[in-house]
């Protein structure tokens with residue numbers, strides 16, 4: 001089979017197509033999928049440059065070559081000996097958290113708790129744009145913040161960075177729960193986020209959201225200090241000062257602290273930083289979020305897509321053979337929706 005691999009950390013030029021790789025054999029609890037489409041997430045660019053080296057190298061059987069990519073949409077080619085809920089030919093989608101199963105390849109083996117039947121009202125290219133960003137938000141709300149749908153109903157939600165992959169999904173999710181949604185983005189994305197349901201759009205080049213918004217219940221900070229100094233301070237300043245308010249950030253320091261302090265000291269150091277921040281902003285809840293797989297989240301996503309509450313938003317489509325160009329596009333930090341990858345037949 002073919003795949004796009006890296007054999008060292010570095011820039012996009014390290015993404016090389018390899019042919020003649022043996023097709024992997026599914027384990028008893030896995031399915032082998034012929035990938036029709038996948039997508040690029042900012043984490044792929046970070047991993048390519050060596051982010052998370054300490055943890056991801058520990059998880060990999062072989063350090064290099066490494067196949068990146070998390071989202072997939074495709075069809076089942078083979079099922080493992082203990083798999084009874086899938087058949088050959090099923091059209092499926094999902095997202096892998098297995099460092100040995102990158103999806104930027106012709107075939108991939110996926111654990112059965114990371115795959116489900118693809119909604120039939122979207123194409124493979126559209127499907128590949130959603131699982132990672134959706135499950136990121138699912139983890140952020142359900143797993144890390146302990147929020148249930150009934151806790152979110154009709155809440156006032158602010159999203160910092162509403163126009164990218166995570167933002168476009170999250171606006172639609174919050175709107176499906178009757179929330180009032182405010183987002184930041186640049187002028188060029190105003191129409192996009194409005195079409196997804198955003199009630200208030202703040203052009204970050206014109207206005208400071210923390211001078212415009214007040215009395216919010218949730219601040220979902222997708223970009224944090226990457227785009228705004230003291231982002232946590234500014235986001236918390238627009239929240240109601242009570243214990244029902246939540247600041248949720250996707251800028252989780254754990255992987256960085258593991259990289260800088262090692263496996264033994266990295267985790268306690270991240271925990272210490274989190275406790276310190278939690279204390280400072282009491283009574284507001286401070287939640288640091290990191291992607292975690294969830295089959296129930298994936299099933300809920302399938303339902304929301306099938307009923308039309310969530311629509312894929314695609315910035316651009318590249319052939320998987322042009323993965324380097326797709327990485328360059330995502331590296332601009334200003335995409336509208338998702339960059340997806342069309343997998344060639346051969």
Ligand SMILES: NC(=O)c1ccc[n+]([C@@H]2O[C@H](COP(=O)([O-])OP(=O)(O)OC[C@H]3O[C@@H](n4cnc5c(N)ncnc54)[C@H](OP(=O)(O)O)[C@@H]3O)[C@@H](O)[C@H]2O)c1
Pocket residue numbers: 041042043133136160161162163164165166167184185186187188189204222223226227228249250251252289290291292330333334335336337338
């Ligand atoms: N913790 C986790 O597990 C996890 C999981 C997924 C993603 N993430 C992180 O979450 C972030 C968002 O991911 P993504 O996939 O949505 O990224 P993305 O698709 O690359 O989108 C980035 C978006 O940021 C917007 N942006 C840039 N500068 C901004 C600013 N100053 N204020 C407001 N918006 C700004 C851009 O909109 P304009 O073009 O309008 O500027 C663009 O749409 C990334 O940093 C990613 O690494 C973390």
